[in-house]
Amino acid sequence: MELDTELARWQGEWRAHEVIPPSLARRVERDTRRMRWGVAGEIAVTVAMGGGSVGWAVTSRRPDVAILAAGVWIIIATAWTVSILLRRGAWQPSTTTTAAFMEISILRCERGLQAITAQALLFVPILGFDLVWLYFYRGETSVWTFLTRPAVVLIAWVGTAVAAAGALWYRRRLRRELENLLRLRRDLEGG
């Protein structure tokens, strides 16, 4: 009985904590909007790049533009395939219990890290294809001159450096999150 009295006392003390709920409406709105924009963004990129390249190939009737459209669609198909494969089984936990959530969170982190590697591997052929296509499309005669044009330097080289820095930062964040999750799982299992 002593233990039950102790528990009852702790419950009384615990529930004495008054919480003032903050304003939530704006946060709910913002998060919902962000989620919608995320999905819309992926579709918009596919439609703009894929649709735009096909549209250009059809209207121009040029073989080099048709090659570009084919290349763009191969890249889109590869990117979506990789994305679907990496998201497989990681959409929702089988149940909403903490244990299941922990497993799915770890899986998502691992998949996120794999996605960064996959994106880096995809980025190289994409950049290579774009540069080669542009080189021939513009009828360039010197590779060095082409590669040092301001637009190429800005988009290809500076853009690559920025993307790489962003990917490294995100990879570091995910790795830290994964380490934390693994530590928390050990904590839970040990409990």
Place this chain on the structure above:
Amino acid sequence: MPDVSRSDRDAWLEAVLEAHGQALGRLAASYAKDLGEREDLFQEIVVAIWKALPRFRGECSERTFIFRIAHNRGIAHLARRRMPSAGVVDELDVQSPGPNPEQALSKAQEGQRLLEAVQRLPLGYRQVVTLTLEGFGYGDIADVLGISESNVGARLTRARQMLRQLL
């Protein structure tokens, strides 16, 4: 509840906050020490509950469903932190003085002390304790956390021992 209108969801959330808002706030407090961080986590929990409503099929009680989501958000919050909250085992300050009988603490102060002690428990124990303090039974706690009832009992016994040392 597969087709839930926006206004239904808002009304449901309002009812949930009315019934469990305080408990969810205390749960957030058990995961986040800093006040601002606590408020952020509380908001995250509420948003997650709001978003999860269409997935609620009634396989468990509404309270179980809500607290599962809340604990999951708490874990996600800990995972994102630079320094995850440390377990208590190697941090127990057994030398800390007990309450001075001549300076009886008010209930709120005792509550604060209890919260600080709960925050120092290892995650597995902390979850069981917070749910117990909110009045959940073994079966409900097992349902929320996805562990067996005997595991709940074992964790609670150990957690109470630790709490006694910390208080």
